[in-house]
Amino acid sequence: MLKIENLHVEVGGKPILKGIDLEIEAGQVHAIMGPNGSGKSTLAYVLAGREGYEVTEGRVLYKGKNLLEMAPELRAAEGLFLGFQYPVPIPGVSNIYFLKAALNAIRKHRGEPPLDAIDFMKLSKEKAALVQLPDELTKRSVNDGFSGGEKKRNEIFQMAMLEPSLAVLDETDSGLDIDALKVVAAGVNSLRSPERALLVITHYQRLLDYIVPDVVHVLMEGRIVRTGDKDLAKQLEKEGYNEVRDAPQP
Amino acid sequence: MTDTSRQTLLRSLPSSFDTGPQWLRALRVRAADVLREQGLPTKKTETWRFTPVRSLVDGEFSLTEGAVPSIESSLPEGVTARSLRQVLQSEPELLKGRLDLGGAPTDFAALNTALFSDGLWIDVSAGAVVEAPIELVHAVPDSAQPGVVYPRVLVTVGDAAEVMLIETYAGKEAGQLTNSVVELDLARNAKMSHVRVHRNAGLQVGRVDVRQEQDSVYRSTVVTLGGALLRLDVRCLLQGTGAESELNGAYLVEGQEHVDHHTRVEHQAPRCRSQQTYRGIVSGKGTAVFDGIVIVHRDAQKTEAHQENRNLLLSDTATVHTKPHLQIDADDVICSHGATVGSLDEDQSFYLRARGIPEDLARAMLTYAFLESVVDRVSHEPTRARLSEAVLAQIPRADDIRDLT
Numbered sequence: 001m002l003k004i005e006n007l008h009v010e011v012g013g014k015p016i017l018k019g020i021d022l023e024i025e026a027g028q029v030h031a032i033m034g035p036n037g038s039g040k041s042t043l044a045y046v047l048a049g050r051e052g053y054e055v056t057e058g059r060v061l062y063k064g065k066n067l068l069e070m071a072p073e074l075r076a077a078e079g080l081f082l083g084f085q086y087p088v089p090i091p092g093v094s095n096i097y098f099l100k101a102a103l104n105a106i107r108k109h110r111g112e113p114p115l116d117a118i119d120f121m122k123l124s125k126e127k128a129a130l131v132q133l134p135d136e137l138t139k140r141s142v143n144d145g146f147s148g149g150e151k152k153r154n155e156i157f158q159m160a161m162l163e164p165s166l167a168v169l170d171e172t173d174s175g176l177d178i179d180a181l182k183v184v185a186a187g188v189n190s191l192r193s194p195e196r197a198l199l200v201i202t203h204y205q206r207l208l209d210y211i212v213p214d215v216v217h218v219l220m221e222g223r224i225v226r227t228g229d230k231d232l233a234k235q236l237e238k239e240g241y242n243e244v245r246d247a248p249q250p
Numbered sequence: 251m252t253d254t255s256r257q258t259l260l261r262s263l264p265s266s267f268d269t270g271p272q273w274l275r276a277l278r279v280r281a282a283d284v285l286r287e288q289g290l291p292t293k294k295t296e297t298w299r300f301t302p303v304r305s306l307v308d309g310e311f312s313l314t315e316g317a318v319p320s321i322e323s324s325l326p327e328g329v330t331a332r333s334l335r336q337v338l339q340s341e342p343e344l345l346k347g348r349l350d351l352g353g354a355p356t357d358f359a360a361l362n363t364a365l366f367s368d369g370l371w372i373d374v375s376a377g378a379v380v381e382a383p384i385e386l387v388h389a390v391p392d393s394a395q396p397g398v399v400y401p402r403v404l405v406t407v408g409d410a411a412e413v414m415l416i417e418t419y420a421g422k423e424a425g426q427l428t429n430s431v432v433e434l435d436l437a438r439n440a441k442m443s444h445v446r447v448h449r450n451a452g453l454q455v456g457r458v459d460v461r462q463e464q465d466s467v468y469r470s471t472v473v474t475l476g477g478a479l480l481r482l483d484v485r486c487l488l489q490g491t492g493a494e495s496e497l498n499g500a501y502l503v504e505g506q507e508h509v510d511h512h513t514r515v516e517h518q519a520p521r522c523r524s525q526q527t528y529r530g531i532v533s534g535k536g537t538a539v540f541d542g543i544v545i546v547h548r549d550a551q552k553t554e555a556h557q558e559n560r561n562l563l564l565s566d567t568a569t570v571h572t573k574p575h576l577q578i579d580a581d582d583v584i585c586s587h588g589a590t591v592g593s594l595d596e597d598q599s600f601y602l603r604a605r606g607i608p609e610d611l612a613r614a615m616l617t618y619a620f621l622e623s624v625v626d627r628v629s630h631e632p633t634r635a636r637l638s639e640a641v642l643a644q645i646p647r648a649d650d651i652r653d654l655t
Contacts, residue, residue, distance in 0.1 A: 048604050051596070076606035088601040092619025097654040101615065102605035109606070114653075142601075158605065 001026045001063065001166055001197045008057035009046050016042045018222035019058070024166070027194040031208055032201045033233060034219035035241050040201045041085060043219070044170040048082035049075050062166065076102070077109035079165030083172050087151040090142040095154065096124060098142050099161055106162060127160040131187040148175035156187040167191070168199045173207035185210030205237035220245055260285060263364055271342035277350055281360035291357050300539045300571040301510040305479045306427060306453055318368050319401055319417070322385040328378025328411070334369035334402060345371065348404060351433045352459030352485055359457040362400045362431040369402030376408030376437070383414040383633060390426045390452070401430040407440040414443040414630055421452025421477065430456040436466035438490065443469045445633060447640065451477035458483070464490030471628050473637055474501040474509050475644050481510040488515065488522040499528035500624040502644050503536035503568070510539035517550040526557040529624050531617055533564035540572045544587070548579040557587040562594060562620055614647040
C-alpha cells in the first residue's frame, strides 16, 4: 500500500526527516510514536502534499505510484486521507456542502456518478452516528466554533464518509478527554478492514490502548530508531524515549 | 483632468432657477454656488484621493431626461409613490426640509440637487408594516449620446412603520454617468431594510443620506458587482436616542474596475448603535477603496459603534486602499474599528484540497464564502437567495458551487 524509501525532508532549509524507511500493507495498522519535534507531523504533511516541505532525497510509493508528484487533491482522490492535528476552521463553508464537494470529486475520479442529495444525506447521517457527531454540527461551517473534541470527531466523520484506502491520523488523540477518546477510537476501529491501512501518529501510548497497532515505530530526530509490536508502545510509556532508543535491540 | 473637461458638468448649471417652490430654488442656488466656489473634487481633495474624478467628468455630457427609476413591484397598502416633479408642482410644502436631509450638499450630490428634474417620493405611512420589498430599477436610458442622469429618490418612513427597499443600478458603457441621490427619512421606531445592488454599473457616483429618529433601525446591504468606476457614499445621521444603523457591503472588483465605498455614521444622540461590515475581493488590475468614519458627538454617550473592512487580493496587480476611522468626542462609548488586506488562506485551501477538492474549486468556494457572510445578513430569505445567486454568478465554477448548496 505505502512504501517510504530513504525519505529526507527539509523545511526552510532545515533537515527534519533524515532517511525514513517504512512499508505498510493493506489491512495493517502502524503507529508512529515520538517526542515533540521528532518530525511526526512533517511526515504526515509530506504524505498529504502540503506546500513548504522539500523532499531532498528518497521516494514514496503509494499503490505502486509516485506519491510525491501528485497534487494533494489527487492523493485524496486516490484514497489517501490525512486526519489533521489542528483541523482548520473555514467560516462560511458548511461542513456538509464541503463534504459533498469532496466526496463527489473523489467519486468522479473513480468514474462513479455523484451521489444524489437523498443518498448523500442518508450516508452522512449514518456516518455521523458512528462518532456521535450531532446533526447540527454537520450543517455548521467547517470546524468553526467546534470544541477540540468536536473537531477530532469531525475528522473521523469525514474519514468515514470518504472511505480512504490509507488514513494517516496525526495526533488524533490530542486535546481529547478519555470519553471522547473512546468515541473517536471506536469510530476508527469500525473503519478497520483488510483493504484499508492506517498510520496512527501519536505522542502518547494511551490512544494505542484503544486502536491496537500491528507495528509500532519510534521516530526521533527525523529517523526511525526502533520498530516493534504493540508492546514497544507500553515500554516507551514506562521507560521514556531516550531509554528505549539507547536500549539494545532485542 | 483638463480645465475644459472639469468645466463640462459645471457649465450645465443654470445661473438662475425659476421653477419650483421658493425653498427649492434657494436650495438649488446654494448647491450651485457651492459648486461654482469649490468646483468638483480633484485628486487633491482628501475624500477623493484614491478615486480618479477625471474618469467621471471627462467627456461631453449632456443632461438626459427620464431618470425616474421604475418600480418593479406592486405597491402594498400603506405605501404611496409619487413623482417628485408632480408633488413639487402641486403640494410642494410636503417636501419642504426633506430634500436636504444630509445637510448642505457638496460636490456630486450638489450637482444632483441643482439639476435633478424629477424623481420618486415613496412614503410609508405610520404604523404600516410592509412585508413585500419595494423594488426600484435604475437603468440608463438607451441613447447613443454620452449622457448624465440625476436619479433622485426620497423615502419617508412613518412612526413604527417597517419597509424593505431594493434598488438595482445597472449601467452602460463608459460615457454614461449616473449621479444619484437617495434620501431616507426614518421616523421614531421605523425600521428600514435597504438593499442596493450595482451590477456592471458603468460610471456611477451615488449618495445615500439617512436621517434616523428615536429607536429607528436602518439596515443597509450594498452589493457591488463590477463597475468601470463607482463611488458611493452612505451617510447616517443618528439624531434620535437609541437609533440603530447596520451598514453591510460586499464588493467584487476585477479587470480595470475601480470601486470606492465611503461611509459616514454620525452619532448625534445617546445610546445609538452602529455596525459596519464591508468585505471585498479584488483581482486583475482592479482597485477598491473603503473609507469609513464614525463620528461620536459630545452628547452621544453610551454609543456603541463598530466598523470592519476586510479585503482579499487575488492578484499582484490589484490594489486596496482602506481607511476606517473614528472621531470620538464623548467619553462613555464602546467603539472598535479594523481593516485587513490579505490573500486566500493557504491552510484553508490545503484543508479542502486534502479532502479531494480541486484547487480551483477550493479557491472559488473560499472566495464565495468570504462575500456570502455579508449577504447572509439579509434576513428576507428570497432577497438573500437572489443576492447570493448574483454574487455566485461572478465567481468561477459557479455551477459546481450551486450544485452543492
